[in-house]
Structures are given as structure tokens and as C-alpha cells.
Amino acid sequence: MKNFIKLLVISAVLVTGEVKAQMPHDAIYMGKGQICVATMYGRSTWTEYWENSLKRSNSNIGTHTTQNVMVMPAIGIAKGLNVILSLPYVWTQTSAGNLLGQKGFQDLSGWLKYRVANTHGFSVHAVVGGSVPVGNYVPDFLPMSIGLQCRTVSGRLIANYKHPQTGIYVNAHGTYSWRSNIKVDRDAYQADDRVYNTREVSVPNAYDAGLRLGVLRKGWQAELWAERTSCTHGDYIRRHDMPFPTNNMQATTVGVYGKFQPKQIGVNARFGYVTDGRNVGQSTNLMVGVLYQFKLWKNQ
Amino acid sequence: MKKYILSGKVVGIALGLMTVLASCDKTIDEPQRSAYAPASVDEKAGTWKTYILTSSSEIAVADPKAVSSPEYIAELASLKQKSASLTKEQQEAVAYWGSGAVYRWNEIARELSARYNIPPAYNAEGKYPVPDAANPLADPKFPFANPPYASRALAYLSVAQYDALVAAWNYKYKFNRAAPSKTDATITVSLPVSTIPTYPSEDAVVAAASVTILKAMFPGEVPFLEAKMKEHRESRLWAGMNVESDLVAGVDLGNAVAAKVMSRAKTDGMAAANNQALTAGMIEGAKARGLREAWVSQETPLRPPMLPNYGAVLTWNFDKATVVALRAVPPPALDSPDFKKDLEELQNIQKNQTREQARIANYWSDGAGSYTPPGHWHRTAANVSYEAKHSEVRMARTLALLGTAEMDAAIVCWDTKFYYYYPRPQQFKVKTSVGLPNFPSYTSGHSTFSAAAATVLGYIFPDQAETFNKQAQEASTSRIYGLIHYRFDCTEGLKAGTEVGKYAIARGKADGSGL
Numbered sequence: 001m002k003n004f005i006k007l008l009v010i011s012a013v014l015v016t017g018e019v020k021a022q023m024p025h026d027a028i029y030m031g032k033g034q035i036c037v038a039t040m041y042g043r044s045t046w047t048e049y050w051e052n053s054l055k056r057s058n059s060n061i062g063t064h065t066t067q068n069v070m071v072m073p074a075i076g077i078a079k080g081l082n083v084i085l086s087l088p089y090v091w092t093q094t095s096a097g098n099l100l101g102q103k104g105f106q107d108l109s110g111w112l113k114y115r116v117a118n119t120h121g122f123s124v125h126a127v128v129g130g131s132v133p134v135g136n137y138v139p140d141f142l143p144m145s146i147g148l149q150c151r152t153v154s155g156r157l158i159a160n161y162k163h164p165q166t167g168i169y170v171n172a173h174g175t176y177s178w179r180s181n182i183k184v185d186r187d188a189y190q191a192d193d194r195v196y197n198t199r200e201v202s203v204p205n206a207y208d209a210g211l212r213l214g215v216l217r218k219g220w221q222a223e224l225w226a227e228r229t230s231c232t233h234g235d236y237i238r239r240h241d242m243p244f245p246t247n248n249m250q251a252t253t254v255g256v257y258g259k260f261q262p263k264q265i266g267v268n269a270r271f272g273y274v275t276d277g278r279n280v281g282q283s284t285n286l287m288v289g290v291l292y293q294f295k296l297w298k299n300q
Numbered sequence: 301m302k303k304y305i306l307s308g309k310v311v312g313i314a315l316g317l318m319t320v321l322a323s324c325d326k327t328i329d330e331p332q333r334s335a336y337a338p339a340s341v342d343e344k345a346g347t348w349k350t351y352i353l354t355s356s357s358e359i360a361v362a363d364p365k366a367v368s369s370p371e372y373i374a375e376l377a378s379l380k381q382k383s384a385s386l387t388k389e390q391q392e393a394v395a396y397w398g399s400g401a402v403y404r405w406n407e408i409a410r411e412l413s414a415r416y417n418i419p420p421a422y423n424a425e426g427k428y429p430v431p432d433a434a435n436p437l438a439d440p441k442f443p444f445a446n447p448p449y450a451s452r453a454l455a456y457l458s459v460a461q462y463d464a465l466v467a468a469w470n471y472k473y474k475f476n477r478a479a480p481s482k483t484d485a486t487i488t489v490s491l492p493v494s495t496i497p498t499y500p501s502e503d504a505v506v507a508a509a510s511v512t513i514l515k516a517m518f519p520g521e522v523p524f525l526e527a528k529m530k531e532h533r534e535s536r537l538w539a540g541m542n543v544e545s546d547l548v549a550g551v552d553l554g555n556a557v558a559a560k561v562m563s564r565a566k567t568d569g570m571a572a573a574n575n576q577a578l579t580a581g582m583i584e585g586a587k588a589r590g591l592r593e594a595w596v597s598q599e600t601p602l603r604p605p606m607l608p609n610y611g612a613v614l615t616w617n618f619d620k621a622t623v624v625a626l627r628a629v630p631p632p633a634l635d636s637p638d639f640k641k642d643l644e645e646l647q648n649i650q651k652n653q654t655r656e657q658a659r660i661a662n663y664w665s666d667g668a669g670s671y672t673p674p675g676h677w678h679r680t681a682a683n684v685s686y687e688a689k690h691s692e693v694r695m696a697r698t699l700a701l702l703g704t705a706e707m708d709a710a711i712v713c714w715d716t717k718f719y720y721y722y723p724r725p726q727q728f729k730v731k732t733s734v735g736l737p738n739f740p741s742y743t744s745g746h747s748t749f750s751a752a753a754a755t756v757l758g759y760i761f762p763d764q765a766e767t768f769n770k771q772a773q774e775a776s777t778s779r780i781y782g783l784i785h786y787r788f789d790c791t792e793g794l795k796a797g798t799e800v801g802k803y804a805i806a807r808g809k810a811d812g813s814g815l
Contacts, residue, residue: 059422059599059600059601060599060600096600097598097599097600098598098726098730098731098732098736099731099732099733099735100650100653100731100732100733100783101731136655138658138662138733140662141662141733141734181326181328184662185658185659185662185663186662186663186665186666186670187663188670188671188676188679189669189670190414190415190669190670193415194411195407195410195411195414195671196328196330197330197331197679198328198329198330198331200328200329201328202326202327202328203326204326205326238418238669239418239421239439239440239441240418240419240420240421240440241418241668241669242668242669242735244669
């Protein structure tokens with residue numbers, strides 16, 4: 001803690017250079033020795049959900065809300081090589097019914113982002129990510145659980161073109177995530193229309209793809225985006241049953257993103273809306289964050 | 301240049317990681333069951349007391365052909381051919397069914413219970429349609445295999461298996477036709493062969509009796525059950541264990557016994573168990589006895605309570621007067637210090653539920669989509685009986701004693717619940733971490749089921765009695781940790797369950813098994 005305060009003081013004194021917060025899916029990098037800490041609040045709500053393919057509401061859930069507070073530092077290790085970390089604290093609630101909300105630290109995630117090629121505004125980036133559960137939360141009390149308790153490893157490729165003069169960019173990415181089996185508290189459960197006599201649950205792998213169109217200028221950024229996430233396989237929520245970690249959860253989300261960071265301190269916000277899905281809520285997501293960028297160490 | 305070397309390294313590491321992960325499998329380990337020769341052949345089991353049959357010889361079984369007859373010799377030749385070389389699928393079927401006929405059919409019944417254990421959804425008019433046995437696969441599916449329903453399905457299954465096996469044992473030792481491989485040693489057998497005579501086949505008896513009961517209990521699963529039956533039957537030929545006439549005689553006997561058992565089921569009062577017209581009178585009665593605030597459904601729209609008249613269903617091990625005698629003492633008044641104390645306990649747990657409390661609540665919850673608490677205890681009983689290498693007839697006895705006790709527990713508990721009509725903690729703003737059952741609180745069903753089961757299993761497996769009692773206690777407390785029962789619901793449920801279990805023990809001690 002003492003060191004952290006010292007670090008803050010030193011960084012406040014030493015801060016120089018341009019500011020640019022970044023995400024695991026974009027083409028933005030911290031320079032070597034730069035760090036940008038994003039502290040974000042997120043809120044996701046839904047009143048309708050897809051029970052398999054049936055879109056419905058549930059008067060014993062009302063509106064379901066998931067909120068989180070997350071710290072997400074992005075660190076410039078070398079030119080075109082960044083590390084991004086995140087750790088959210090998550091809590092859930094419903095507006096109706098009597099399901100007890102869950103809360104706690106969820107999963108610690110880390111990404112290594114590397115610019116593979118970069119020429120004439122075109123760039124290709126490779127991202128390797130992983131996550132481990134930090135809290136011992138209950139994974140199968142869905143939809144109240146705050147996470148699935150999987151350990152994950154992800155591989156992502158990003159292709160980006162940015163028009164050098166105007167800052168207009170197009171960005172596309174694809175990700176594949178390996179998800180580990182998990183253990184639940186009960187020693188038998190139903191999935192795939194059968195009973196498994198074990199605590200171990202096989203959670204399907206997942207993939208996602210995204211397309212982004214935006215403008216990135218010194219000090220600000222604005223973006224339209226669309227993402228599709230899906231599991232490779234999985235079962236479905238049976239009629240009037242609850243979700244389960246084995247479900248093939250799918251969602252198509254569209255949204256906007258913006259950032260304003262004239263100097264070392266900035267703000268960002270993201271809005272997303274699920275237009276189609278399976279075994280998920282039709283959520284409206286809002287995230288707002290405060291960005292703080294500083295220099296951790298001097299370039300040699 | 302340096303840049304490209306670095307990028308090559310990173311991509312290489314990433315690809316390497318992906319390869320490692322892609323090869324890591326997602327299969328999950330479940331306990332494997334293998335075949336055993338029973339610790340005891342229970343050759344006197346043909347004299348054990350049956351539940352429905354007046355005697356083990358009530359249903360006639362034709363004399364088998366002599367082992368020296370041309371017919372039998374032809375059957376042996378056919379068996380020798382069928383069992384000589386097996387495909388992988390046939391080997392798997394032999395291994396699956398070889399771990400026990402009663403064991404597997406009990407497991408299948410639990411799985412069906414789980415698959416059908418979802419409450420109906422409300423429709424556009426805000427009503428909950430009642431599942432229709434004549435149209436079982438429509439929405440909502442029939443049945444809603446809730447705990448009373450599952451306790452009953454499993455009880456009838458176990459009783460039919462037991463009566464059919466007692467009858468089978470009578471004929472086995474009457475006719476004494478040895479296993480085919482003992483007559484013709486050149487027959488390849490894939491399973492352990494005991495000295496138990498094989499006419500009629502115990503596997504065929506169990507399969508036929510089980511399918512008859514389960515088709516009635518889960519009428520939407522007829523094709524599934526017939527496919528299982530066919531595989532079970534054929535597996536006995538592939539394994540070289542039974543000739544065709546063993547199986548034919550077994551199927552006929554199993555069907556006939558199960559038909560008699562089903563005639564009890566059709567008139568046991570289950571048809572009136574969901575009589576919602578009775579609830580107004582029940583609430584009135586409870587209020588006349590001093591209840592200030594009656595139970596109301598906590599669901600929107602209000603869901604009619606689960607099987608309010610299940611308490612009037614026919615019991616197994618005692619009479620109707622005993623159901624009333626076993627009814628718990630009146631619960632604390634809603635403004636009494638005893639009530640406040642136990643409500644406060646729940647309010648405190650809601651604020652600070654520990655992970656261990658959540659774990660216990662989840663482990664025992666056995667809620668929607670599960671095989672229910674009676675299914676949980678059937679699983680325990682079947683596993684313990686398997687570990688003890690029980691013969692088919694002895695495992696059936698264990699499950700019949702357990703199964704009838706579980707159904708009796710459901711009847712006693714439901715009678716109590718709808719007699720007192722006591723509100724759930726959720727009527728006093730308590731939430732739940734396991735989901736809220738839709739019927740009155742007092743007494744706890746989990747506690748009643750678990751104490752009854754632990755009492756019965758402790759009698760059959762005395763060396764494990766302490767373990768069962770601890771499990772029952774934990775199952776009971778789990779409902780407090782899950783925030784859906786007051787402590788007094790659980791304490792009284794345990795007491796009633798223990799008494800229910802004792803009646804099953806009394807029957808077991810008097811059934812002529814000497815066990």
C-alpha cells in the first residue's frame with residue numbers, strides 16, 4: 001500500500017507524453033513505461049430473456065440487474081506490447097421474486113497484446129488472455145451467480161485500419177476461449193437431458209467476433225460497435241427452468257463507445273444492447289469509467 | 301528485423317498454448333459401476349413377505365423345459381452364438397446392465413424424475429395449466445415430478461421390483477435350472493456367474509416390472525423405456541447369462557406382478573391429491589386453531605399450492621389414523637418469542653450467509669430439475685446396497701423399505717403442512733439462495749424425508765447409521781441455511797420422519813428375511 005501511494009506520487013510528478021486509454025480489443029497501445037488505470041462502473045439490466053429460443057419475461061424476476069466495479073490497468077511493457085489486467089467486484093439483484101442477490105470479487109483477467117504488423121495504417125494484433133476465479137462464489141445459482149468459476153484462456157486476433165489523416169478506423173476481431181470444467185456444490189445435476197452423478201460440470205468453450213467503426217483523435221475517440229458471442233455447443237434452458245453453466249449462451253450486441261482524455265485524466269463510456277440471443281437476458285449495458293494515465297518508468 | 305523475430309516468438313507461444321489447450325479434454329469423471337457376484341444368493345427370498353402379492357406363488361410360472369430337452373439344447377446353441385463375439389456397443393450394454401438390474405432401473409427412474417421436475421409455466425391469462433396425463437409431452441409436460449410425485453413413483457417402482465423378485469426367487473429355487481454356462485461350459489460369459497438358478501431371469505423380471513410402472517408414471521417416455529428394456533433384455537443374451545426362455549418367463553412374471561401393483565396405484569388417492577377446492581376449508585381450519593396469517597404463494601401470478609390433498613393418499617407401512625397421530629405438534633404462534641427467535645436466525649443468515657452454509661444449502665437443495673430429496677435418498681440406498689454386493693432381491697428389499705418410507709414421509713409431511721397452513725419466511729421478507737417451494741412451511745419436507753431414510757438405512761446398514769443420521773441432520777439444517785424454513789420446521793420434520801422410518805423397520809423385521 002505504501003509503495004502504491006509512493007508510486008502515485010512519483011507518477012504524478014513524472015507524467016509526460018500523450019494519453020490514450022486502451023482495451024483488450026482495440027489497436028491502442030501504451031508506450032513503454034506508460035500505465036493507464038481505468039476504474040469503471042458497469043450496470044447490466046434485463047427484463048426479458050431467451051429461454052432457449054422463446055423470448056419471455058418472468059414476473060418472479062422482474063428486472064434483473066448486474067452491477068460491477070472494475071479496476072483495469074493497461075501497462076506498456078515495450079513498444080507495441082502491452083499487458084492489461086482487470087478485476088471486477090460484481091453484485092446481482094432482481095426487482096421481483098425472492099432470489100437472494102449474490103456479490104463478490106469475480107475473476108482476475110490478464111491480456112498480453114502484441115502488435116504483429118503495422119504498415120500504412122493497417123495493423124494486425126495478437127492477444128493472449130486468461131482468467132482465474134478470485135472469489136469462491138457459487139457458479140450455478142443462475143441467474144443470480146456473479147460468474148461461472150471457469151479458468152479460461154483466450155486467443156484473439158485483431159485487424160485494424162486507421163486512416164492516418166482523419167483518424168477514422170475500422171476494426172475487426174475474433175476470439176476463441178477455452179473454458180475449464182468447474183465444480184459445483186451438489187454432487188449430481190441435470191444437463192443434456194440426463195443426470196450426471198458428479199460435482200464436475202463441463203462448461204462449453206466460447207468464441208466471439210466484433211466489428212468496430214470509429215474515429216480516434218488526440219484526446220478523444222468515438223465508436224460504433226457490434227459483437228457476437230456464442231458457445232461452441234451446450235444445452236439450453238428447459239421450459240420454465242433456470243439457466244445452468246452448460247447452456248449454449250449466445251448474444252448479438254450493438255453499441256457505442258466514447259472516450260475523452262485530453263490529458264492524463266479522462267473519462268470513457270460504453271453502451272450496449274443485446275438484439276438477439278439464446279439462453280441469456282436481453283440486456284442493456286452501460287459502463288462509465290475514469291481513466292488515469294501516468295508513467296511508471298522512464299524510457300532508456 | 302528484431303521486431304519480426306519478437307513477433308514470431310509471441311505468435312509461437314500463443315499457438316503452442318492453443319495446441320495444449322485444444323487437446324485438453326472436457327470429459328468428466330463419473331463413478332464407474334462394474335458387475336459383481338452377490339455376497340449372498342438369498343436362496344430363501346422366495347418366502348419373504350410381499351407387499352401386494354398375497355404370496356410369492358400367486359402368479360403362476362410354467363415349468364421350464366428340461367436341460368436335456370431338444371428345445372433347451374437349441375436355446376443353448378443360439379445363446380452360444382449370440383454371446384461368442386460382441387461389438388463395442390454390445391460390450392458397453394453388457395457392462396452397463398451387468399452392474400445391476402434394480403440398480404439401473406432405479407437410476408433411470410431418478411433421471412426421469414429429474415427431467416420432469418419443473419413446475420408448469422403460467423400462460424398468457426396468468427394461469428398455471430395442470431399437466432395432462434393424456435397429453436404428456438405438451439406444455440406443461442406430465443408429470444410435474446415434484447417430491448411427493450417422485451416419492452410415489454419410486455415407491456411403486458421399488459415395491460414392484462421387490463414383489464416380482466420375491467416371486468422370481470420362489471420359482472428359481474423351485475425349478476433350480478442352473479445358469480446356461482453351467483450346463484454348457486463352452487458358452488462365453490461376460491459377467492460373474494453365481495449359483496442363483498436362472499429361470500425365470502431376474503433381469504427380465506426387473507426390467508418388465510420397472511417398465512410397466514414407469515410407463516404409467518412417465519407416460520411421455522414410452523419409446524425411451526421400451527428401448528431401454530430391449531437393450532437390457534438383449535444384454536443378457538450377449539453376456540451369455542440367460543437363454544430366451546429364462547427371459548420370456550421373467551418378462552411375463554414381471555408384467556403380471558407390476559399390473560397388480562399398478563392396480564393399487566390407480567386407487568391410492570393420488571387422483572385427488574391436487575384437489576385445490578379443499579384449500580379454502582384447510583385455511584379456515586388452520587385459522588380456527590389460531591393461525592393469524594395463512595400461507596400464500598410467493599409467486600406471481602399466485603401459483604396453486606403443490607398437491608394440497610397428498611396427505612390423504614394411501615400409506616404403505618401404517619394406516620390413516622397413524623398419519624394423524626404422526627402430525628407434528630402445533631407450530632409457534634406468529635407473534636410468539638419462539639417464532640421471532642427463529643425468524644431472526646434467518647434474517648441474520650441472510651445478511652451474512654457463509655460460503656459453507658451456502659454449500660450445504662446447495663448440496664441438499666434437490667430442487668427443480670433434480671431427482672428431489674426422495675430421489676437423493678434412493679441414490680444413497682442403491683449405492684450402499686451396491687457396495688455391499690447385495691443380490692437383486694436384497695437390493696430390491698432395501699429400496700422397497702426405503703421407498704415406502706419416503707412415500708409415507710411425504711404423506712405425513714403433506715398432511716401436516718396443509719393442516720397448519722403455516723406461512724413461509726418469505727412472507728416476512730426473507731429471500732432464498734436455493735429457490736422457494738410453493739407450499740406451506742411447517743414442517744420441512746427435507747427433514748421428514750431425510751430422517752425417515754436415515755432411520756431405515758441405519759437399520760439395514762447399522763455400521764453406517766451414524767453417517768446417515770449426520771447426513772439427515774445436515775439435509776434438515778440446509779433448509780435453514782437456504783432461508784426457506786424456520787428451525788422449528790426442521791426439528792419437527794426430523795421427529796416425524798424418524799417415526800415414519802420406524803414403521804418401515806417394523807415391516808422389515810417381520811418380512812421373514814431374518815435381516
